[in-house]
Amino acid sequence: MPPVRVGLLGLGTVGGGVVNVLSRNAEDLARRAGRRIEVIHASARNLSAPRICSLDGLLLTTNPMEVVENPDVDVVVELMGGMSPASQLIRRALELGKPVITANKALIAHEGNELFELAQSQGTVVAFEAAVAGGIPIIKAIREGLAGNRIEWLAGIINGTGNFILTAMRDEGRTFADVLSEAQILGYAESDPTFDVEGIDAAHKLTILASIAFGMPLKFDAVYTEGISQLQTEDVRYARELGYQIKHLGVARRHATGVELRVHPTLIPERRLLANVDGVKNAVLVWGDAVGPTLYYGAGAGAEPTASAVVADLVDVVRTLTADPNHRVPHLAVVPDQVTDLPILPMEAVETGYYLRLTVEDQPGVLANIARILANHGINIEAMIQKEVSAETAHLPIVLLTHPLREATMNAAIDALEVLESVRSPVVRLRVESLSG
Template sequence: MANKAVKVGLLGLGTVGGGVARLLMEKRAELSAYLGVDLQLARAVDLEPARAEELGLAPGVFSSDSWSILEDGDIDIVVETVGGLEPARAMVLTALNKGKGVVTANKALLASHGVEIFQTARQQGVGIAFEASVGGGIPLVRSLRDSLAANRVTSCLGILNGTCNFILSRMTAEGAPFDQVLAQAQEKGYAEADPTFDVEGTDTAHKLAIVASLVTGAQPRLDDIPTEGITKITPLDIQFAGEFGFKIKLLAVLNNQGGKVEARVHPALVPHDHLLASVEGPFNALHVNGDWVGQVLLYGQGAGRRPTASAVVGDVLELARDVAAGVPGRVPPLGTQASGGRRLDLAPLDDARCQYYCRFAALDQPGVLASVARELGSFNISIEKVTQKGRQEAGPVPIVMLTHEAREADLRGALKKIDALPEIVEPTVVIRMA
């Protein structure tokens, strides 16, 4: 083995950071032999000394001063597992400006400040790696950046949040309402005490922003990604979707067919025979279409201490290899020399075209279906399938339609008219089709 050492500084010893520390220590000999250099966990910082004691860090490794790692000239690679926007942003930028490679799993940070961070890495000639920011242990970032680089990726459909996928899977299997299954997810540790970030789609939007950056070489503004969560999905809609041959999943959608790119997050009807329909529980997947490779499915555990730590340490090995070879920053952050510092303008949601599931709550009287169909027709929206069931209890009758492909703005215009009809007593439920 070469005498050179590559020294790692770790910011944060929580769920992910603790897993990273344990993996680096337990497999130090194996990983060092793989690299041909001594890979050392030289420094680790956390505000809770008990975490360091639990991990059994060597004497002199632990500190409660985050900035001590950043000022340490011997540290080659900084691993950020603090999370959030600040002080994580300041720490990452400081590390890069001091010539240190950076590994991060912080999707919120990259989605919000990726342009600035990637620009800084390029200017300083150092590497930044972020495999664990999307899909946990799934090798998704490298696949898009490297393995599929010869392709123009024409579309991506992703199940990128395990909490939402677990909830929808259990609602489908049990016919239980959202609130009941959310409580199950919290009991099992799949959902946080405050699950808003997950169930409202924000977490998925962060990951989609990173996917879009990898596919296009430019970064969308997070606020430009239309985002809907799963809190309004009901067992009734899941039942009707199943009768039509679909499952409901929270999808990250990227269309790159030419012209402006579409990116959005929302519940969607996925056909039973689609590869994503079989992704259940807390698992993640990304379905990619490339102009030469065709269809690719990347699947695995999207979160958790061990899968995420695996991805982080894989990034450490990538940067350590470049440091040892004297070529830090060899691979641009998004893979292409044209990347970094560019913004991606997204197509407006109004211009999107797809098929729609619409559930109308109507009074039980003649002519309602004809009235609804007439308003849809006035916006050039045709109906593919329709089902109407009799009232089972006191209340409105559900009428469910699947439309042919239509423009989003046209559907919204039609629904505004339909919801104003005296026969329609509740706002129409709309779910896009994948």
């Protein structure tokens, strides 16, 4: 069989990683795919920039559309990131009937529905394993490996930058801002870190995971998203005293009435495997009705881990995805006419446990007032830490854990608590997930 000829859009870190992996493992890949896989044409913004890979034998251009249009290119790999021109390039490739492989989570989360429809109508595919959790084959695990299950929920640490920051805040007692600066110097965080620390990147990935888990269209706009930039070091410490780790989780859960989609800092019992996933690593816990819990762990970013996922998609394209459409793994895990538009629950309807930290004046009756307000809202306290009064401020922190209850109820209770004169606003509120079923 002749080699599969790849056109590569983007020669940055991940693009360079793909060139290196394809070249280093060329023999093994040919043994697996039954054909050699060769990059023949690549585009980059600046052809004289330094590269992590050799460019020997590559046709190069600054115009990515040339790569897409090159009739010798069988498969297009898009690693430029961003919405435009990636969107136009992928659409053109699909119009030409060429399979597309991309690591572009933002583009898939926002435009996946149309891209998949276009691919389907052109008899080709968009593969996007690298878009979620880097080198962990989580798309394949859910879409194929757990195909026998009704997926009930999943929860994942799906942003390595955020997890690096949380791990350092915990281990070194440092502030968010301090660790972020270090992460930027180390290259773990972008100079504009908004996508990572405000949960937007995690929301992109959660959107994709939820759609393949539940067989529903991509709904990025429906994700409730809260970042870690407001997280205080003392809450990380108090959480540990209570036996919890704080992780920035993406959670998708199916209910009779709809689906929850949310990204926020979350307290997890410290014995759970997910609570022990540290640094830049990612992990996703998936609960299927037949299999129960399964967990997938590994590198969520980086040149070669991401290249691992891109190349796996390339092998898949060669092995199976270019087969007769009746013998193909569907984009969203279910055949196109069976994708079901499930309602997304508003955050107010979601139930979780809560961690509350109130800063109160050290006066008689304060705790009784707090307890009365919580009781009036039907809220049970599961654990409490009451600290010494601070010498400087004459203020006292009270930390509470509640049983699971509806967000709407907690919102009302917090409003009532913040009205108390002896309670300083705002009340700090974090969510708790037991991850047990």
